Amino acid sequence: MRAVTVTPGVPDSLRLVEDWPEPAPEEGAILVEALAVGVCGTDHEIVAGEYGEAPPGQERLVLGHESLGRVLEDPTGTLQPGDLVAGVVRHPDPVPCANCAVDEWDMCRNGLYTEHGIKGLPGFARERWRLQPKFAVGLDPALASVGMLLEPASVVAKAWDHIERIGRRAEWTPKSVLITGAGPIGLLAALLGSQRELSVHVLDRNTTGPKPDLVRALGATYHTSSV
Template identity: 60%
Template sequence: MRALTVVPHRAGSLALTEVPDPEPGPDDLLVEGLAIGICGTDREIVAGDYGWAPPGRERLVIGHESLGRVRRAPPGSGFAPGDLVVGLVRRPDPVPCGACAHGQFDMCRNGRYFERGMKERDGYASDLWCADKSYAVRVATGLGMDGVLLQPSSVVAKAWEQVDRVGARAWFEPRTALVTGAGPFGLLAALLGVQRGLTVHVLDRVTVGPKPSLVADLGAAYHTGDVEDVMASIRPDIVIEATGAAEMIIGAIAAIGPYGIVCLTGVTPGGRRITVDAGTLNREIVLENAVVIGAIDANLSHYVAGARALAEADPGWLARLITRRVPLRRYTEAFERREDDVKVMLMNE
C-alpha cells in the first residue's frame, strides 16, 4: 500500500512509498485512511527537525491528525464497518508510569510514551491503518471529511478541562475568555469557549483573509494589536494561548487579572531571547493568585469531548476552517505555507 514517509532528521526525505499492508491484531480495527490534517509539527518532521522512526526502521509513516473508515472491526468492539473513526496519537509507555497506568497517557511522567506519526510508531498517512479498539473514537457521520479536525479539537478540549480543574480550587465563574492566535487550535478553542457560554475574544495579527470572518461567525470578537492593550480593554478571566510566540505568552501572563488562568497550548521554538522583568511578573502572579499552566496532547476522554463539540458545531463553519484540501498525489503542496491557510487537509483519492 501507499504511505507518506520520511527519514526522521533528514530534510528532503518526504516521499510517497510502498509499504506492507498492516496486519490487524485480535483487538484492532482495520481502517481505510481517508485524510490527515497537516500542522506545524508535521512540517517540522518533514524539515528534519523532529521525529523518531519505529525501532529497527529507517522511515516513519507520518500523519497524526487522522480520519478513516472502518473496514473490519472485532466482534463486541462497539465499532462496525463503515464507521468514521479517528485514531488517538499517544500510547502509554510500556513501564507504565502511574499516569499512563490510569489512562492519562497525555500526562506521562517518564517520557517513554509513543506517538503515532511522530515518536517510534507509524502515523496515519497511508491507504490502510490499524488501531486498537481502545485507541479509536467514532466521528459523527454528518461531519464527513471535516472529522479530521478531531485531533486538534481533543487538545483544546483538554485545555478547557485543565482550566476547569484549576478554577475549581475556589469559587470560579468565568465570563470572558481571550484566545491568542486564530490558527486551527485557536479557532477551535474559541468554538469550545462559545459553546461554554463565555464571551470570547480572539487576538491575531492578520487583518485580511478568512480568520476575522470565522471568528465573527462564531459570535466572538476579533482583535489585532498588542496583547496587553487588548487584555486591559476586555479583562479576560481566562487566556488560551495558541501561538507559541514568546512575546504573546509573556504579555498574556503579565496582564492577566486576579484569579486569572493562562493556559499555554502553543510550543515556542528555542533560540530567541527576550528580556523579562521576572521579579514583577512573579509578584503579580503571586499577589493576584493567577495561574499559568501548559496543556498538550490528549487522552481518550478528551477525544470524546472533542467529538461532541464538533458534532454540536455548525457544519458550514467547520468546513470553512479547512481552507485547502489537497489530493495525496500532490502531497508536496500540502506542506507549503500559504498566506490564507487555516487548516490544510491531505486526502486519499
C-alpha cells in the same frame, strides 16, 4: 499500498512510497481505510528533520497524526464496517509510569510513550491502517468533512479541562476569555469558549483574509490591535 514517509532527523526526506507494506495485525484488530489526514506544525517540523522517531527496526516513519478513516473490518464488534473513526495518537509507555497506569498517557511522566506519526508508531498517512479498540474513536457521520480535526480539538479540550480544574479550587465564575492567535488551535479554542457561553475575544495580527469572518461565525469578537 501508498504511504507518506520521512527518514527522521533527515531534512526534506519526505517521500510518497508506492509499495508500503499493509498494516501488521499486531497494530490492532480494527482495519481502517484512510479518508483524510490533517497537517500541522508538528508535521512540518518532522519533515524539516527537527525530530521524529521511526518504529523499532525501521528507517522510515509514516507521517500523519490527525486522522480520519472508515472502518473496513472490526472482528471485536467495537465499531461496524462503514463507521467513521479517528485514532488516538499517543499510546502509554510499557513501564508504565503513574499516569500511564491510570490511562492518562497524555500526561506521561517518563517520556517512554509512543505516538502515531511522531514517535515510534507508524502514522495515518497511508491507504490503510489498524487500531486497537481502546485507541479507536467512533465519529458521527456528520463529521465526514472535518473528522481529522478531532486530534487538535482534543488538545484544546484538554487545555479547557485544566483551566476549569484550576478555577474550581476557589469560587470562580468567568465571564470572558481572551485567545491569542486565530490559527486552527485558536479557532478551536474560540469554539469551545463560545460553547461555554463566555464572551470570547480573539487577538490576531491579520486584518484581511478568512480569520475575521471565521471568528465572528463562532460568535466571538476579532481584534487586531490592543485589547
